[in-house]
Amino acid sequence: MSDTRDSTANRAAQFKQWGLEVIAIEANAVGRLERFIDAQFSAACELLLGCHGRVIVIGMGKSGHIGGKIAATLASTGTPAFFVHPGEASHGDLGMITDADIVIAISNSGETDEVLSIAPLIKRRGVKLISMTGKPESQLAQLADVHLCIAVEQEACPLGLAPTSSTTATLVMGDALAVALLHARGFTADDFAMSHPGGSLGRRLLLHIHDVMHRDDRVPVVQAEASLSEALLEMSQKGLGMTAVVNNQQQLLGVFTDGDLRRILDQRLDVHATTIATVMTANPVTITADVLAAQALKIMEDKKINGLIVVDAAQQPIGALNMHDLLRAGVL
Structure with missing residues (x-):
């Protein structure tokens, strides 16, 4: 042996x-x-x-x-x-x-x-x-x-x-x-993508934010005056783990996420009396619809966040996406 x-x-x-x-x-x-x-x-x-x-x-x-x-x-x-x-x-x-x-x-x-x-x-x-x-x-x-x-x-x-x-x-x-x-x-990378439309490489190079984002009534949005409970209800209904917070002109002021909720739990706030504007994250990281989905992935990884609000030129929310959307699209 x-x-x-x-x-x-x-x-x-x-x-x-x-x-x-x-x-x-x-x-x-x-x-x-x-x-x-x-x-x-x-x-x-x-x-x-x-x-x-x-x-x-x-x-x-x-x-x-x-x-x-x-x-x-x-x-x-x-x-x-x-x-x-x-x-x-x-x-x-x-x-x-x-x-x-x-x-x-x-x-x-x-x-x-x-x-x-x-x-x-x-x-x-x-x-x-x-x-x-x-x-x-x-x-x-x-x-x-x-x-x-x-x-x-x-x-x-x-x-x-x-x-x-x-x-x-x-x-x-x-x-x-x-x-x-x-x-x-x-x-360029865009030229390369045109000859590689199939598989994960094609998805990474060809998919843009507008191809994968949630839009219209699927975008979680609340007014700055909304209560914390109203914001939580919006987040629950839309299922993205976050909600955009806007002013009267529908411009983005901030975002409130599941992570924000965990951070304020020990403050024992009144969810009905507390306005979302007082607990939101102001000036959040955003993205535009014409950006490649692969770039959104890099932003989320670099910033250690799980979702992004998509805004237009007027800084109004027009879409939203999270890591699960990129995973389903094959970008991850």
């Missing part, structure tokens, strides 16, 4: 060591990419920025998988792009590429047959070609208008066969292109 435990412990230590070695090798490969963020990188960015069509990414095998991710990252950050399999391109999909497009061809060796077979056809059509290879002297690198070097000292695979460090370096170079172009285009 002891031998079994020792064997398991030794294997666990080996797994950890092997994992750390991979991380160290690939981290070194990524760090050395700084050498290749050079004039050729700037030239590639200029070509892509001036593209009036789409960016077509091609690659075989593992390079193809990385190419698909690069195309997706470009497309989601303001550079229209898609992936074309070079094998399929030789059998009709080359028709997807127009004269207005730019092609990024990925091959670590720069000698991948399926990529090289279509590269001359791409060039013949006058389409600009950007290559990403680990060998600047390769055929693909020489054919390209711009070459991005992704050379690595060694693969993390101990056999030196499975693409590991090289695919990581390629992915990082693709991210560098996408983010550089994002900056150049002045791409």
Whole structure:
């Protein structure tokens, strides 16, 4: 039994060591990419920025998988792009590429047959070609208008066969292109949201306060002269844990919340004789309807509050929301 435990412990230590070695090798490969963020990188960015069509990414095998991710990252950050399999391109999909497009061809060796077979056809059509290879002297690198070097000292695979460090370096170079172009285009969070409408990311970026707030007769509001008991009744009926307090012009003066109620319980106030104006929180934190719901979440977290009154330009309450509303909307 002891031998079994020792064997398991030794294997666990080996797994950890092997994992750390991979991380160290690939981290070194990524760090050395700084050498290749050079004039050729700037030239590639200029070509892509001036593209009036789409960016077509091609690659075989593992390079193809990385190419698909690069195309997706470009497309989601303001550079229209898609992936074309070079094998399929030789059998009709080359028709997807127009004269207005730019092609990024990925091959670590720069000698991948399926990529090289279509590269001359791409060039013949006058389409600009950007290559990403680990060998600047390769055929693909020489054919390209711009070459991005992704050379690595060694693969993390101990056999030196499975693409590991090289695919990581390629992915990082693709991210560098996408983010550089994002900056150049002045791409914003709102732009990003338009291509990510689904899931929690879309909800955080697209939902505004007016999409989630309670409005009209669902907004808890009492006059400043109202009694504490009347305010508590309003809070109970509207169920938001708070009520807005307004003046005769319906402008917001303050807010009274469940937290305020807990703080005054030991004062033994007469709930019928005490006016809400004497116990409310004056000048409360508010928000406008056009603000992103995600910003409301940050405000509530920063201020350690559970609800917000929504006001218009005249400081009149037009809505209200609390943490539960953001949770139901998927913003949390």
